[in-house]
Amino acid sequence: MNREQAWALVTEYTASDSLRRHMLAVEAAMRAYARYFGEDEELWGVVGLLHDFDYEKYPDMENGGDPLAGSRILRERGVDEVIIRAILSHGYERTGVMPESLLEKTLVAVDDLKIGRRHPLASRKGCG
Numbered sequence: 324m325n326r327e328q329a330w331a332l333v334t335e336y337t338a339s340d341s342l343r344r345h346m347l348a349v350e351a352a353m354r355a356y357a358r359y360f361g362e363d364e365e366l367w368g369v370v371g372l373l374h375d376f377d378y379e380k381y382p383d384m385e386n387g388g389d390p391l392a393g394s395r396i397l398r399e400r401g402v403d404e405v406i407i408r409a410i411l412s413h414g415y416e417r418t419g420v421m422p423e424s425l426l427e428k429t430l431v432a433v434d435d436l437k438i439g440r441r442h443p444l445a446s447r448k449g450c451g
Contacts, residue, residue: 324402329369332400333376342379345437346372352433360425370409370430373397391418 324332337343353371357364377393397407411420412427413434422428 324369324373324397324400324406326365326369326372329372329376332396333372336376336396337379339379342375346375349374349430349433352436353429356429356433360429362426366405367426367429370406370426371433373406374410374413374430374434 333343333346337346350368350371353367354364356362357367373393377396381392391411394407394411397410405426408420409422409424409427409430411418412422413430415421415431422431
């Protein structure tokens with residue numbers, strides 16, 4: 324899957340501007356880390372862009388939601404298992420897929436930064 328296809332999937336499944344900004348920010352960070360580590364920037368960027376594409380429509384893990392729903396959608400579209408596994412590993416507490424590769428571990432670390440999302444304290448007086 325290339326970036327154009329990944330973005331089409333994001334826009335198909337995600338209406339929230341803040342969630343889209345978060346995915347774009349994670350994409351940018353993943354591309355930067357891929358460059359730093361000498362890895363495939365396109366692959367790492369696509370993983371970063373797609374990692375939460377299904378969250379808005381399928382937020383409830385109890386009913387097979389994010390990221391399990393997303394993995395089914397991606398498989399139906401013939402997406403490489405490297406991408407799917409990385410996305411599953413970023414929710415390892417819920418999916419049981421532990422991050423093992425450098426790609427997977429980097430996605431977990433970058434996503435934990437919550438970049439591109441408004442901080443919950445920002446709405447408090449004097450905090451942004």
